[in-house]
Amino acid sequence: MPRELEPAIAQREFVLAALKQGLRTDGRALLESRKPELVFGEELGMVECKLGKTRVFANVSATIVRPRQDRPYEGLLTISSEISPMASSVYEAGRASDEEVAITRMLEKVIKRSGAVDLESLCILAGQRVWHIRLTLHFLSDEGNMLDCACLAGITALRHFRRPEVEVIGEEVIVHSPEERAPMVLSMHHTPICITFALFEDSSSPVLDPLHLESQLATTTVHLALNAQKELCVMHKAGGMPLSVEEIMKCVKIGVERVREVSKMVNEALEEDWKGRVVEIR
Amino acid sequence: MSRVELLSVHNYRSDGRRPKELRDISLSLGTHGHADGSALVSHGLTNVLVTVHGPREAKSRANTLFDRAVLSVNVDIPVFSGGQGGKRGRSDKRVLEFTSAIRQTFEPIVQTQLYPRSQIDIFVQVLQQDGGLLQTSINACTLALIDAGIPLTDYVCAITCALHDSTPLLDITSLEESDLPNLTAAVLPKSGKITLLTLETRIHVDRFEEMFTLAEDAGKVVHGEMLRAVTTRTERLVRAMEKGGVQDHSRTGIERPSARRAEMDIDMDDV
Numbered sequence: 001m002p003r004e005l006e007p008a009i010a011q012r013e014f015v016l017a018a019l020k021q022g023l024r025t026d027g028r029a030l031l032e033s034r035k036p037e038l039v040f041g042e043e044l045g046m047v048e049c050k051l052g053k054t055r056v057f058a059n060v061s062a063t064i065v066r067p068r069q070d071r072p073y074e075g076l077l078t079i080s081s082e083i084s085p086m087a088s089s090v091y092e093a094g095r096a097s098d099e100e101v102a103i104t105r106m107l108e109k110v111i112k113r114s115g116a117v118d119l120e121s122l123c124i125l126a127g128q129r130v131w132h133i134r135l136t137l138h139f140l141s142d143e144g145n146m147l148d149c150a151c152l153a154g155i156t157a158l159r160h161f162r163r164p165e166v167e168v169i170g171e172e173v174i175v176h177s178p179e180e181r182a183p184m185v186l187s188m189h190h191t192p193i194c195i196t197f198a199l200f201e202d203s204s205s206p207v208l209d210p211l212h213l214e215s216q217l218a219t220t221t222v223h224l225a226l227n228a229q230k231e232l233c234v235m236h237k238a239g240g241m242p243l244s245v246e247e248i249m250k251c252v253k254i255g256v257e258r259v260r261e262v263s264k265m266v267n268e269a270l271e272e273d274w275k276g277r278v279v280e281i282r
Numbered sequence: 283m284s285r286v287e288l289l290s291v292h293n294y295r296s297d298g299r300r301p302k303e304l305r306d307i308s309l310s311l312g313t314h315g316h317a318d319g320s321a322l323v324s325h326g327l328t329n330v331l332v333t334v335h336g337p338r339e340a341k342s343r344a345n346t347l348f349d350r351a352v353l354s355v356n357v358d359i360p361v362f363s364g365g366q367g368g369k370r371g372r373s374d375k376r377v378l379e380f381t382s383a384i385r386q387t388f389e390p391i392v393q394t395q396l397y398p399r400s401q402i403d404i405f406v407q408v409l410q411q412d413g414g415l416l417q418t419s420i421n422a423c424t425l426a427l428i429d430a431g432i433p434l435t436d437y438v439c440a441i442t443c444a445l446h447d448s449t450p451l452l453d454i455t456s457l458e459e460s461d462l463p464n465l466t467a468a469v470l471p472k473s474g475k476i477t478l479l480t481l482e483t484r485i486h487v488d489r490f491e492e493m494f495t496l497a498e499d500a501g502k503v504v505h506g507e508m509l510r511a512v513t514t515r516t517e518r519l520v521r522a523m524e525k526g527g528v529q530d531h532s533r534t535g536i537e538r539p540s541a542r543r544a545e546m547d548i549d550m551d552d553v
Binding site for chain 2: 232236245
């Protein structure tokens with residue numbers, strides 16, 4: 001496995017010295033995030049999220065399957081998030097790097113464990129037929145903070161997606177095509193949004209939305225997932241530089257503010273896109 | 283499915299504990315003969331054995347670093363330990379995450395710069411699990427590293443905390459773990475800082491701070507226990523050395539079978 005090159009000494013010193021003065025290489029303030037840009041595809045459930053040069057494409061599809069034996073009333077949600085060498089040459093196909101494991105597990109916790117999608121509403125016929133929602137993420141380019149980008153793309157795609165309406169008559173299931181009946185939105189409990197901070201040895205404040213170079217140089221990173229209801233869904237800080245309680249609480253407070261802005265933006269983007277779509281109901 | 287009452291009206295938990303009561307902690311050091319350091323730690327029914335080998339020459343030169351030692355962590359969670367979901371292979375994402383959480387926690391704590399071009403192997407063997415697996419494993423790793431005589435900047439004391447309605451519950455069992463939002467925190471008692479913090483499922487931000495500070499205090503209690511275990515162990519070793527039985531032959535490379543046996547005997551008597 002090729003190990004990623006460490007940043008050059010001059011580069012490291014420049015970035016760290018600039019951060020000490022509260023400056024970042026791309027001109028942002030320490031607590032300023034890149035503006036996420038959501039591009040909706042032709043089909044429902046296709047979303048590309050751009051965070052500067054970081055790009056993640058999310059696609060949602062649904063099929064009808066038999067439910068799990070132990071959970072006859074629940075639909076299934078699977079997230080596939082393999083990072084291909086397309087994103088960056090350090091990722092190898094078919095071999096999970098540390099980064100990939102971290103991203104996959106975080107997405108699973110943020111989207112699945114926190115119960116963002118109402119799985120019980122995906123049940124068609126108890127014990128026999130349920131919807132299987134598949135969220136596929138394609139990591140197109142890595143310029144830092146792929147997790148936040150992927151999470152935003154995934155959550156937006158799930159909210160953008162519409163599944164065909166089904167009708168149950170006795171034991172028979174009829175799936176109506178979109179031309180016949182308006183497809184239905186997935187029922188969601190909440191919209192978790194992921195926020196990443198990078199922390200440096202002697203920088204006064206945490207750095208929001210780190211670039212690739214910044215996350216390489218950071219002494220530790222903190223991932224938070226919050227929703228607009230001020231609920232903390234997932235928090236993850238594995239090792240690295242130890243932090244005091246105040247520092248962690250500071251990150252949480254900043255996260256709360258930031259999430260409010262992002263969820264507002266997502267809602268607006270979804271509304272905007274929905275206006276432009278013609279859905280025929282006959 | 284019958285639901286077990288996680289916290290009764292009289293403020294008792296499903297296993298009869300109070301909300302802020304920890305489970306029985308048992309810490310034993312140097313349980314393993316061949317390893318450089320080992321520890322068997324149990325919090326209630328969660329039982330983990332950690333062995334540390336090294337610092338030693340790395341198996342593959344490609345994985346070494348010129349300026350510090352490399353930590354390699356191996357985790358084995360067998361089926362008989364009683365986790366959910368059957369067999370967990372080495373490539374299971376959850377096991378990989380668990381492994382990297384342990385490695386990343388100890389990388390800044392272990393003074394790796396003292397052992398350039400070498401490797402420290404940490405083997406985590408889960409024997410039984412009943413909630414708080416990460417907590418138990420981290421505590422066991424700390425003790426095993428201390429037992430191996432590897433310099434650490436501080437103890438790492440981990441603890442779990444869950445939230446039932448508005449009552450924080452410390453040191454959770456698997457029953458509580460699967461139903462309640464919970465966090466695992468690893469505290470450095472000397473500086474009072476946090477190295478590892480993971481939280482799962484939804485809680486309100488205001489409740490989080492309460493849980494978090496409680497976990498921090500509980501970490502210090504665990505530290506007290508660990509300190510006692512290490513002191514007892516060291517006192518015992520010193521006593522054994524005063525008897526004159528323990529001699530270090532590893533440096534000369536010459537091994538005298540009789541002396542070796544004498545050392546073993548003392549170990550057996552005292553440990």
